[in-house]
Amino acid sequence: MAQDLFLYETLCEQLAVRIRRGGFAPGERLPSVRALSKAFGVSINTTVQSLRKLELDGYIEVRERSGAYVRECLPANESTGVVSHFPLLPVEVSLSEDILRYMEPHTLEQTLHLGIALPDASLMPVDRLMRLWRDSSRRQPQVLWDYSHPNGLPRLTKQLSQRSIGYPSAIQEQDILVTNGCMEAMELALRAVSRPGDVVAVESPTYYGTLLALGVLNRRVLEVSTHHRDGICLYTLEQAFRRGQVKACIVSCNGQNPLGYVMSAERKQRLVELAVRYQVPLIENDIWGDTAYAGDALPAKAFDQQGMVIYCTSFSKTLMPGLRLGWVAGGRFHDRLRELKQISSITTAAAPQLVMARFLESGAYAQHLLRLRGQLQQQALDALALVRQSFPPGTWVQPPEGGCVLWVRLPERRDSRDLFQQALNDGIHIFPGSVFSVGPRHFDFLRVNVGSPLTPLVREKLLRLGELATALR
Template sequence: MLYEDVAQRLERLIHDGTLLPGHRLPSVRHLRDRWGVSVATAQHAFRVLETRGLVEARARSGYYVRDTPRLWLPAPEPAAPRPETERLRGLSVLRETATPDLVALGTALPDPQHLPLHALGRLATRISRESPELAFGYALPPGPAPLRRVLAAHAADAGATVQPGDIITTTGVMEAMYLCLAATTRPGDRVLVQSPTYFGIIEKIQFMGRVAIEVPSTAEHGIDLGSFERLLAEGPAACVLVPNFNNPCGSVLSDQDKARVVSLCTRAKVPLIEDDIYGELVFEGQRPTSLKSFDRKGWVLSCCSVSKVLSPGLRVGWVVPGRFYDAVLDAKLAVSFASASLPQLVVAAYLESGGYDTHIRRLRTAYREQVTAVGLAVRRHFPAGTRCTRPAGGHVLWVQLPEGVDAIALYRRALRHGVGIAPGPLFSPTGRHSGFVRINCASPFDERTDGALAKLGELARADQLSPKRVARAAR
């Protein structure tokens, strides 16, 4: 075999995702023994791949696949809004896509096999046996002190100085956000949100009789600061931002933009509600800062939960409401009085146990690999003209479909073929993003996922060829 043949064979393994970024290439000895090529040919092939930017040599360790932009599809582009085909609700998509016989790429749920469920179960048993009066009594707001103590310590990882007394525990981010909106806005008020943003945020604002106003956002930079400033000048009652690994587009606001957004809201006296549920899921290096870390005057209400890192079903969340502490506490008492005690004690004990750092390190690595594997599969299977985000954290991809492919029609047809996806219009209060779908990558990549993505690509290709039929199907 010639060195070019060896290089091409290895390149194919990289492009089809068999060898993922960070993986080690087979050794020279392996190629000599298994592929029957000389040491010189193998070394020459490695150097060729290195020149092509696909691999890198590491001292005394061999060659590794590089995470290069060339492996990825181009990033999504701003697209003109298309006419709305249909209004979808998040709950109906969740119900339709979270069934066991479906390949569930539509829900942004963590895969149970990545969560420390046994450790949490053991702690639940121990706490309910040793402290039944705490486990089964009311944990009155602001919530159990041991939990607030560890959460305050964790807030420092995101650059914020928070005392246990600044925190109110809640039933997930969704309750925290409800309380923040109840404390800071009235029915009919306008609330700025990113577009795209998580549909749970949009539906909550609308359910509460407030009006969600879209601030255009891109995967690269997060919100468009110019538009944000303009809309802020029109006097909204509050803003809700997901500053880190925004669901669905994965954007992260730079520190400079975070500081600017906080200072603009502070100057305008507009409460800024942040949802930092994905901040911990950075693939490499330090987790990004929270908006709270730039807050000097208390205008940021910072919400978070363990739903993405430990368990969504424990429903343990919290809020650092800044100057709105009393109003949020009143809302908590009025809405649910207290959150379930046992889950809060379990989370406190788990975070104190020291196992969290190892767990989160593993989770970040798993998500990095899975997001990459799905991104490469989308590139292999989807028609030309598809674009895709390349997030630095979280576990979802935001895929821009080629011209002529409608996300809702694709969603409906994919369901019939046993594949769940989340169509783009869910992530906008006005049905924008009909050329996008969100794909969850939280489960280990396997043949079933690859097959589901191949089916999606096939359906998208067919839709691209016959837009009229698709429009009919969507009606």
């Protein structure tokens, strides 16, 4: 009911009703933000939030430097399930079986892997890394044989710390804990700041691995609507913080999976300010941060002067997933993270740490990232054009700003779970959007990996995927 919604949602519903009743015709341009603000007696910020929600709900299309236009194909009258109306009741997570079922085809040969988000190995300096591995084994066998320092090899943590020198609030070497990939960092962070039964706020949609971890650890989830350009709704998040509904919040500010946005520095700073004001730990998953197409994108951690942000990342997406090398900067929670690390995996293997330290010292990683960003951006644009060409009219997809996935919405409430099976029968692996939320949301979305160059085979399969989506009813 309207009285249960916040002001911007009430305005959004009023505009949606007017559009559905023909007050604004398909293709018609809406009045300007200033005009709408004056007409409804609300602030500019409230109006902007309402338009963002209308866009997420599928009613309008916002065109840069032009305005907001009513979409030709409107969503059904019932809730589209794209945006979570707040306040929401925290819910249990039970997605493990679905997620595992959708992941399994990644191991099938003779299948085009558009499901798992991962840049192609051809984009990575694999040979150089293997040479470093062999050379390290020969020159420093004792280092590779022994336990490493509980925090990680000092040679590596020094390099990781130096990468943050330009941050407003740099990450100190002693604040770093090397982990077995980003997921271990996330798990340690969750265990450090929450207990079974606690509520954790997440983006909607969010990475399914985050939901899987929350389910395994018996945490409940509060989903917060997230915009494909601006990121998590800070207004809604603040209401949850203010009411004491959550013990922690998990966000991804750069190249978010699956939306692909890069949050502005101003919004990152505001996000950290909210965490500090309400004393809610912020767990930042920045695994795609180094792939931001426009260059180095600061994480929210860069603005963290009070130690409320637990920064988690790894080199799995930018270099080599087989290294299983990640790290966490825990701020005021560092000591607890280290305790949890010691009773789980004790320490992280020395070999990948030494290889990565040498790779960073040489400057090769920085050079590699420059090439990788350009390649991923071009691949995303090429695949985007093909999706727009081959998928059914009314399909919604926007260019990402980082990472290597497209978040595609099918028109007329087509169910991507049906498309998953049909595509798999044709040798194409995709990920349905339903597993990026704990509720029934996003069933008409799919995530497509564009980490591989657009070879003739990839082009052929994407065109076929569009045909299957068009025939889907």
